[in-house]
Amino acid sequence: MTRSGRLAGAGAVVRRRLLIAVPVLAATSVGMFALGAASPVDPAKQYAGAAAFTASEENLAQLRANWGIDDPLPVQYLRWISNLVQGDLGWSTSRHEPVASVLAARAGWTLLLIGVSLALVLVASLLLGALAAYRRGGVFDRALRAAAYAVQSMPVFWLGLAAIAVFALALGWLPAGGLTDVTATSTSWSDVAHHLILPVGVLAVSQAPWFVLFVRDAVAESMRDDHVLAARARGLPGRTVLFGHALRTALLPFLTLVGTHLPELVGGAVLVETVFSLPGLGAVTVAAALGSDFPLLAAITLVTTAVVLAANLATDLAYAAADPRVRLDG
Amino acid sequence: MTRMRPTFRRLTAATAAAGMLVLAGCSAPANPDGSSGGATLVVATSDEPDALNPVLNYGVDGASLIFDGLVSRDDDNRLVAGLSTALPQLSPDGRTVTAKLRDGVQFHDGTPLTAQDVVFTYQAVLDPTVDSTLRSDLDMVESVTAPDAATVVFRLRYPYAPFLQRLTLGIVPAKLLSGQDINTAPFNRKPIGTGPYRVDSWTPGDRLVLTANERYFGGRPKNNRVVVAFVADDNVRAQRMRAGEFDAAELPPKLASGFDADTTYRVQRAPTADYRGVMLPTGNPILADPAVRRALNLAVDRAAMVAGLLGGAGEPAFGPIPPTSEFADPSIIGRPTADPTSAGALLDAAGWTPGPGGVRVKDGRPARFTLMYPASDTLRKDLALAVTADAKKVGIEVTPAGLTWDAIDPRMKSDALLMGYGTPYDPDFVSYKLFGSTFAGQGYFNPGSYRSDVADRALQEGRDQIDPALRKAAYAQFQKQLAVDVPWLFLTYLRHTYVLKSSVEGVAPRVEAHEHGVANSLWWNIDTWTRS
Numbered sequence: 001m002t003r004s005g006r007l008a009g010a011g012a013v014v015r016r017r018l019l020i021a022v023p024v025l026a027a028t029s030v031g032m033f034a035l036g037a038a039s040p041v042d043p044a045k046q047y048a049g050a051a052a053f054t055a056s057e058e059n060l061a062q063l064r065a066n067w068g069i070d071d072p073l074p075v076q077y078l079r080w081i082s083n084l085v086q087g088d089l090g091w092s093t094s095r096h097e098p099v100a101s102v103l104a105a106r107a108g109w110t111l112l113l114i115g116v117s118l119a120l121v122l123v124a125s126l127l128l129g130a131l132a133a134y135r136r137g138g139v140f141d142r143a144l145r146a147a148a149y150a151v152q153s154m155p156v157f158w159l160g161l162a163a164i165a166v167f168a169l170a171l172g173w174l175p176a177g178g179l180t181d182v183t184a185t186s187t188s189w190s191d192v193a194h195h196l197i198l199p200v201g202v203l204a205v206s207q208a209p210w211f212v213l214f215v216r217d218a219v220a221e222s223m224r225d226d227h228v229l230a231a232r233a234r235g236l237p238g239r240t241v242l243f244g245h246a247l248r249t250a251l252l253p254f255l256t257l258v259g260t261h262l263p264e265l266v267g268g269a270v271l272v273e274t275v276f277s278l279p280g281l282g283a284v285t286v287a288a289a290l291g292s293d294f295p296l297l298a299a300i301t302l303v304t305t306a307v308v309l310a311a312n313l314a315t316d317l318a319y320a321a322a323d324p325r326v327r328l329d330g
Numbered sequence: 331m332t333r334m335r336p337t338f339r340r341l342t343a344a345t346a347a348a349g350m351l352v353l354a355g356c357s358a359p360a361n362p363d364g365s366s367g368g369a370t371l372v373v374a375t376s377d378e379p380d381a382l383n384p385v386l387n388y389g390v391d392g393a394s395l396i397f398d399g400l401v402s403r404d405d406d407n408r409l410v411a412g413l414s415t416a417l418p419q420l421s422p423d424g425r426t427v428t429a430k431l432r433d434g435v436q437f438h439d440g441t442p443l444t445a446q447d448v449v450f451t452y453q454a455v456l457d458p459t460v461d462s463t464l465r466s467d468l469d470m471v472e473s474v475t476a477p478d479a480a481t482v483v484f485r486l487r488y489p490y491a492p493f494l495q496r497l498t499l500g501i502v503p504a505k506l507l508s509g510q511d512i513n514t515a516p517f518n519r520k521p522i523g524t525g526p527y528r529v530d531s532w533t534p535g536d537r538l539v540l541t542a543n544e545r546y547f548g549g550r551p552k553n554n555r556v557v558v559a560f561v562a563d564d565n566v567r568a569q570r571m572r573a574g575e576f577d578a579a580e581l582p583p584k585l586a587s588g589f590d591a592d593t594t595y596r597v598q599r600a601p602t603a604d605y606r607g608v609m610l611p612t613g614n615p616i617l618a619d620p621a622v623r624r625a626l627n628l629a630v631d632r633a634a635m636v637a638g639l640l641g642g643a644g645e646p647a648f649g650p651i652p653p654t655s656e657f658a659d660p661s662i663i664g665r666p667t668a669d670p671t672s673a674g675a676l677l678d679a680a681g682w683t684p685g686p687g688g689v690r691v692k693d694g695r696p697a698r699f700t701l702m703y704p705a706s707d708t709l710r711k712d713l714a715l716a717v718t719a720d721a722k723k724v725g726i727e728v729t730p731a732g733l734t735w736d737a738i739d740p741r742m743k744s745d746a747l748l749m750g751y752g753t754p755y756d757p758d759f760v761s762y763k764l765f766g767s768t769f770a771g772q773g774y775f776n777p778g779s780y781r782s783d784v785a786d787r788a789l790q791e792g793r794d795q796i797d798p799a800l801r802k803a804a805y806a807q808f809q810k811q812l813a814v815d816v817p818w819l820f821l822t823y824l825r826h827t828y829v830l831k832s833s834v835e836g837v838a839p840r841v842e843a844h845e846h847g848v849a850n851s852l853w854w855n856i857d858t859w860t861r862s
Contacts, residue, residue, distance in 0.1 A: 040734075041736060050844055051466075053774045054759075059797055094775065105533075144799060179533070179536050182537060195380075274563055277561045279533055
């Protein structure tokens with residue numbers, strides 16, 4: 001069976017998933033609004049900040065009336081949905097700008113951070129994990145496992161501050177934070193790349209242990225599989241056996257792991273953004289949650305849900321492409 | 331610095347094990363000097379504004395770097411002329427203010443400032459459809475009009491002696507905002523003012539870049555650019571300060587004191603009018619007894635709180651008017667240390683006798699109350715625990731409770747609360763509502779329902795009388811009455827701590843308000859700072 005033949009049912013799968021996505025997204029948004037109604041936090045007081053303590057009750061009531069947040073929940077929800085259908089995501093009360101422009105300004109940086117870190121984690125964990133499994137119990141294997149357990153026990157926040165202490169303060173190689181040089185006159189890609197080395201490195205290192213240990217165990221396991229033993233018996237070179245046979249079998253459950261691990265990566269990104277003062281979605285999500293900024297929270301939740309659904313779909317398609325036993329048309 | 335070295339070594343080992351060196355090895359050599367060029371100053375704060383529009387509460391107390399008010403404040407917080415030719419005067423009946431505008435002032439886009447802009451700014455604040463909390467502070471304004479292009483007349487509903495203090499509000503150009511929804515106007519992100527700096531760019535969550543306004547009426551700024559970096563986390567801000575990225579940064583007292591020994595830095599501890607204290611509600615059966623309140627006032631060790639909890643960055647507080655204010659009454663200042671003997675004698679005399687477990691009892695009721703504090707505020711938590719410990723020594727049992735504001739609000743009538751307030755500008759601003767009986771039980775205004783005819787009269791007198799001497803006498807009486815009634819247990823005034831590079835000159839700390847960020851911080855006069 002050819003590779004294209006294996007993905008024959010892909011179109012139908014994508015269509016079916018899209019049909020499922022609509023009720024999932026609708027349920028998520030209803031859930032968001034229900035939580036918003038249950039929240040005791042007053043958005044007007046959050047908006048006023050310290051002025052909440054000197055503003056009159058009448059003044060705060062006027063703000064709530066201006067925003068229409070005293071309306072019944074179904075009314076607010078219908079208004080939000082009808083605006084959404086017209087392409088208007090609403091107004092962020094915590095950020096003072098349209099939700100769409102908050103997302104536009106910030107989502108890119110978060111995606112960049114997560115995307116580059118994920119790519120780095122995948123490549124590094126496949127390589128290191130496979131190498132460790134090849135000489136199981138060897139010096140490299142033992143050192144890698146020890147390092148993985150050590151890193152796993154370090155909170156991301158601590159790891160970030162430690163990286164700043166070492167690479168920015170003690171060695172002075174890399175900037176301690178920010179997106180660009182603080183006095184830069186423009187946003188140049190080389191400047192941004194220079195500033196992203198530490199955050200990407202910290203996020204990748206903090207997420208890597210899981211993947212490295214998994215790959216190591218899976219490859220070690222498949223090194224004992226019949227087809228791998230057969231390949232070795234045929235006298236194929238070690239590299240071919242490791243990467244061409246053993247790693248390939250171990251790759252399948254790994255794909256599932258990537259899909260399920262995505263939310264954790266997002267959580268890590270939020271912390272990394274805080275430590276390195278990056279203007280990504282992390283900080284605004286926290287501010288939106290604290291300030292009961294439901295238009296912004298709802299939009300971020302919807303985007304995240306959509307990304308997770310898309311990632312699951314991509315994982316399944318990749319699974320089908322990688323494993324001849326999996327059929328999409330079933 | 332030396333103290334930190336071993337930590338560095340340990341960290342290097344740990345992170346190297348994690349493979350960080352591999353990553354760093356790929357990098358280009360760093361550009362370590364973030365402050366090259368000589369004409370750019372970089373300051374860092376955690377407090378990022380929501381919008382850069384004075385109508386929406388940006389820099390309402392002046393020193394906003396981008397805007398100017400009709401009046402501004404000098405390094406002693408004294409009012410001086412701003413956009414007005416001379417300091418405007420209140421009419422003898424205290425209800426009319428006429429301001430004459432300075433000639434030839436231009437906005438950053440070159441349009442001239444007129445009285446219409448001033449009228450527009452104040453009317454926008456008063457417009458109910460505009461999301462401004464400043465309206466509560468300007469509720470005395472009946473009308474604001476422009477008889478000619480250079481004159482503005484404010485008419486007040488009632489005599490209001492400190493009204494000139496409200497004229498620090500930055501003026502926005504009417505032309506760019508009229509006919510627009512001010513809440514959503516693009517102006518809020520890219521504002522145009524008359525101030526010493528114009529906005530070059532603002533990347534929310536990252537930084538605000540300001541460039542010098544060559545035509546500034548107060549003289550061209552000495553620095554071509556000012557960058558305000560927004561770094562929310564205190565530890566990260568301290569690390570980046572140490573990495574040399576900033577010329578000045580606001581840091582909590584304990585982190586700032588880490589820079590004390592290093593001669594390349596200078597630590598500034600600016601006095602503030604920002605006090606912390608315990609609101610003692612009259613609706614609580616134990617706290618309703620003046621003897622308990624007075625005993626608590628004697629039992630707390632303010633000096634220990636300043637030294638232990640604030641790292642020395644503060645002063646003991648005995649009333650709501652800061653000691654740096656001309657209205658402060660020195661006679662209310664008590665002992666900064668605890669006086670448990672006098673406190674115990676007071677309680678004995680009032681019939682509170684020692685009972686089981688060391689808790690005093692009167693009429694079968696133990697001396698016991700709950701002290702709430704906002705759980706997210708670690709300083710208030712520390713202060714609440716210190717009060718608990720001090721009260722225990724005189725036989726009063728305090729139960730500290732860390733809660734969210736939503737849980738605190740409904741309980742303020744009957745449970746004590748650690749609160750903070752304070753403004754350096756006029757005693758009327760906060761105290762009129764916080765201690766006036768007409769505001770009893772109205773949200774955060776007088777939540778403990780304190781009622782005193784003497785205090786009410788004094789507060790009203792301070793608002794009605796234009797004569798500074800009469801005002802001073804009225805506020806002296808007010809402070810004495812509070813010292814007798816003890817509706818609040820005033821604990822400490824805070825200091826705001828900043829770390830600067832030693833090479834920065836021209837810094838002039840002044841008494842700060844609670845709110846300080848881009849506007850109204852240590853860098854209120856950054857346009858005259860230089861770097862040697």
